[in-house]
Amino acid sequence: MPPSKNESIIEVKNLAARFDDNIVFENVNFQVRKGEILVVVGESGCGKSTLLKIMIGLHKPYAGSVFFQGMDIVRADEDQLQAYRQNIGVLFQSSALFSSMRLRENIALPLQEYTDLDAAMIDSIIRMKLAMVNLAGYENHYPSELSGGMKKRAGIARAIALDPLVLFFDELSAGLDPVTAVELDDLIIKTNEALGTTMVIVTHELESICNIAHRVVMLDKSARGIIASGTPQELKEKSKDPRVRSFFLRQMPEA
Amino acid sequence: MEIGKDWSKSYKISSTAKDRRLSIYLSGNFSIKNLNDFTVSIRDLAEKQKPAEINMDFSDVSYLDSAAALSLMQIQKYFKAQNIKSSFVNLTGEAKRIFSVIDEQTLTKKSCKTEKRPDSFFVQIGDAFIQLMRDFIEVVEFVGELLTALLYTLLNPRSLRVKDVLFYMKRAGVDGLPIVGLISVLIGLIIAFMSFLQLKQVGANIYVPSLVSFAMVKELGPIMTAILVAGRSGSAFAAEIGTMVVNEEVDALKIMGFDPIRFLAVPKVIAMIIVVPILTIYADFFGVIGGLIVGVTGLDLTAHTYLTQSLKTIKVFDIITSLIKAAVFAALIAGIGCQRGFKVRSGAQDVGKYTTSAVVSAIFLIVVADSIFAVTLYYLR
Numbered sequence: 001m002p003p004s005k006n007e008s009i010i011e012v013k014n015l016a017a018r019f020d021d022n023i024v025f026e027n028v029n030f031q032v033r034k035g036e037i038l039v040v041v042g043e044s045g046c047g048k049s050t051l052l053k054i055m056i057g058l059h060k061p062y063a064g065s066v067f068f069q070g071m072d073i074v075r076a077d078e079d080q081l082q083a084y085r086q087n088i089g090v091l092f093q094s095s096a097l098f099s100s101m102r103l104r105e106n107i108a109l110p111l112q113e114y115t116d117l118d119a120a121m122i123d124s125i126i127r128m129k130l131a132m133v134n135l136a137g138y139e140n141h142y143p144s145e146l147s148g149g150m151k152k153r154a155g156i157a158r159a160i161a162l163d164p165l166v167l168f169f170d171e172l173s174a175g176l177d178p179v180t181a182v183e184l185d186d187l188i189i190k191t192n193e194a195l196g197t198t199m200v201i202v203t204h205e206l207e208s209i210c211n212i213a214h215r216v217v218m219l220d221k222s223a224r225g226i227i228a229s230g231t232p233q234e235l236k237e238k239s240k241d242p243r244v245r246s247f248f249l250r251q252m253p254e255a
Numbered sequence: 256m257e258i259g260k261d262w263s264k265s266y267k268i269s270s271t272a273k274d275r276r277l278s279i280y281l282s283g284n285f286s287i288k289n290l291n292d293f294t295v296s297i298r299d300l301a302e303k304q305k306p307a308e309i310n311m312d313f314s315d316v317s318y319l320d321s322a323a324a325l326s327l328m329q330i331q332k333y334f335k336a337q338n339i340k341s342s343f344v345n346l347t348g349e350a351k352r353i354f355s356v357i358d359e360q361t362l363t364k365k366s367c368k369t370e371k372r373p374d375s376f377f378v379q380i381g382d383a384f385i386q387l388m389r390d391f392i393e394v395v396e397f398v399g400e401l402l403t404a405l406l407y408t409l410l411n412p413r414s415l416r417v418k419d420v421l422f423y424m425k426r427a428g429v430d431g432l433p434i435v436g437l438i439s440v441l442i443g444l445i446i447a448f449m450s451f452l453q454l455k456q457v458g459a460n461i462y463v464p465s466l467v468s469f470a471m472v473k474e475l476g477p478i479m480t481a482i483l484v485a486g487r488s489g490s491a492f493a494a495e496i497g498t499m500v501v502n503e504e505v506d507a508l509k510i511m512g513f514d515p516i517r518f519l520a521v522p523k524v525i526a527m528i529i530v531v532p533i534l535t536i537y538a539d540f541f542g543v544i545g546g547l548i549v550g551v552t553g554l555d556l557t558a559h560t561y562l563t564q565s566l567k568t569i570k571v572f573d574i575i576t577s578l579i580k581a582a583v584f585a586a587l588i589a590g591i592g593c594q595r596g597f598k599v600r601s602g603a604q605d606v607g608k609y610t611t612s613a614v615v616s617a618i619f620l621i622v623v624a625d626s627i628f629a630v631t632l633y634y635l636r
Contacts, residue, residue, distance in 0.1 A: 111287075115287055127362045138367060138368070140368040163321055163322055
């Protein structure tokens with residue numbers, strides 16, 4: 001689905017994060033438009049995962065706000081956060097599937113908790129979601145019986161169980177071989193196009209970024225914030241910042 | 256689609272009927288959150304009108320998610336089963352895309368792994384017995400490997416990771432001092448109080464100190480200390496090694512040429528063999544103190560009399576055998592804790608299972624070993 005030109009679904013305003021006295025980033029401002037795939041990139045330690053954890057309401061920032069449909073989730077109470085979390089899905093770096101449960105039970109968990117659907121409908125939804133991620137027939141498998149790529153896809157099936165408005169991915173293709181990573185990229189694009197789900201992806205895989213991103217936000221450790229944003233093409237071809245060029249062209253910055 | 260929105264009011268369904276042909280107009284938001292509501296509304300409409308043909312018009316649908324789309328497809332299937340012709344008309348681009356990703360065939364596709372039916376009672380008993388035998392063989396194998404590793408360490412003392420031994424001595428010993436002390440005082444108090452209630456009837460209060468010190472040094476001191484250490488350290492060893500197995504740290508050790516048993520188990524076993532006897536002496540002492548509190552406050556004995564009576568009963572032989580017992584218990588706790596840790600294969604559930612098993616097995620082995628000691632020492636004396 002092409003991103004909406006104006007309508008933003010998430011707005012990050014003057015966000016700052018610190019660990020003790022160490023500033024991770026400050027004055028971070030950007031918007032996530034409805035239906036777009038926004039990729040957050042940057043070197044290790046620049047605060048990508050911290051930013052993601054603040055956006056999903058797991059961490060509190062040092063300062064600033066994150067607005068979702070007008071509600072500031074940084075200042076939201078527990079009930080509001082719970083309502084927010086029903087509208088988002090998250091795929092963690094390790095997939096975070098519950099190892100003691102079959103895939104069926106992993107996906108059924110949010111459906112049983114947040115809807116009053118009957119068992120037959122829940123079963124149909126589980127099968128549909130698994131088919132969407134090319135895992136039809138795997139509902140009785142345990143996570144330990146799956147490969148790394150399959151675990152990621154199962155994680156996506158669980159994340160989209162409630163048809164969330166926004167999906168967050170932490171290090172989408174970390175630890176996957178290039179072929180599986182490309183398959184996962186295709187799945188992301190297909191899900192975005194079919195369901196119109198807005199996606200925020202944290203990664204540093206250049207190929208993934210170029211394949212899937214509608215827009216890129218680049219964080220930098222030394223700048224302690226955003227140094228560039230735009231389409232991958234714009235950043236790759238037009239940016240004059242040596243850090244951005246080095247990232248996209250995978251070469252050392254000019255001395 | 257806002258947070259906290261009342262989804263039951265976010266859609267509208269209207270209809271027109273003509274010549275047994277029912278047109279249903281859907282408008283608004285259709286999602287997993289109002290799926291039950293709109294499904295019932297549409298089915299009710301069809302039941303009332305009894306049409307031969309139904310058209311569902313999507314032109315005013317502003318939001319449709321995959322669960323709602325799936326539900327509408329199932330309604331269509333339901334109509335088909337009722338011999339009602341049905342079709343979706345004026346689908347928006349978004350709706351078309353969502354319907355296109357739902358593959359009806361996969362909804363009824365047989366799972367590629369069928370759930371195993373539970374075995375019969377006798378098969379389960381047989382399996383449990385085989386499992387028990389396997390477990391026994393594994394423990395024997397592990398004991399063999401552990402003894403080899405200990406012998407190697409004895410012959411090559413430099414190979415011992417002294418830093419690790421000191422660390423586990425602190426963890427199992429020093430960190431356990433408060434709880435072992437507290438429990439021992441309470442046990443001493445209880446024995447003194449209970450024996451006082453009985454012995455006062457025959458005017459034999461003077462034997463309370465002997466009973467407390469005899470029970471503490473010979474049995475309760477070593478056993479209580481061992482049970483506490485099994486709960487604290489045996490479980491910790493199993494969880495620590497189990498987590499290392501899950502994280503492939505044990506595989507990494509093997510690849511780097513280290514023997515995991517020598518690297519991980521030996522320091523723990525040696526630390527425990529050193530520290531548990533010391534903890535046992537400490538527990539004996541606090542047990543006697545517990546009895547002393549009752550003796551001085553309840554039996555009108557002086558502290559001097561109480562301690563003299565206590566010391567009269569305790570023989571050097573008893574203390575030595577108590578220490579030997581404690582060392583054997585320590586080896587059993589550490590050994591079984593490490594063995595259970597190495598048995599973990601995958602996941603948090605396995606770690607939990609084998610941690611529990613480490614504690615239960617350790618307590619069982621402690622009691623078995625204590626019974627053997629009781630009989631052997633009886634004949635030795």
